[in-house]
Amino acid sequence: MSKTDSFTHERLTASGDTTELERIRQFVQDKAREFGFSEQNIHKIALAVDEACSNLIRHAYQLDDSKEFFVDISPNDNDTLVIEILDNGTAFDPLTVPIPDLNQYAAQHRKGGFGVHIIRMVMDAVEYFPADPTHQMNRLKLVKKLS
């Protein structure tokens, strides 16, 4: 059985509540493990998705648990896992966030702004597509290759 036979496309529906993060990480870890990633990369993928969803829940959804978003996971060919996070919040392209300057952030007592940097460092590709007339939801696409 090839790896792509194990699953095709899976969706987790989550709400704008930080208690959801644990369930999201578990979902992503299970799928990444099933796909054949090393434990080190399973951790990195779950971390990236956690960071993206944390930002979404806290900023775009303002901790409003009546709002839903989706975490979609699908294999692309035999060697690539694609994770898409779809939301209905105000469009915000995380790729516009600058690389954090630690000393400056410490001086400013800033506790946020690191998540996007982590996502970019641990994933192989990150793309953002704001909602448009044909796509109702904003979409953050995270890509990780097996090797």
Added chain:
Amino acid sequence: MSKFSIEQKTNGSTEVFYLKGFLDAHTAPELESAIANAIEAGQHRLVVNFNDLEYISSAGLGVFMVFIEEVRATGGDIKLTAMKQKVFTVFDLLGFPMLFDITEKEEEALAKFSA
């Protein structure tokens, strides 16, 4: 349900925090309160022991960023110790070892305060 907990012990003039479980955007406020309370009570020598921490996201790292300048301004520090590789990886990704004193063992962190 919270899969995160903190135990605190006072060791001389140093406050040691023992973190357990999963530190993410949901549980980070609990740590932020605990550290804020210790600082408010006059403690500026803080050691955070990560031995039983299984997971950290940037929300957890952000907590240390909030307080580091404040405690250093009064001659104290926040020293981080006993991290599992998986947890250290996250600190390392963001370059935290440049800004924070991270030791392998708690005794080393405590010794640095008494040096």
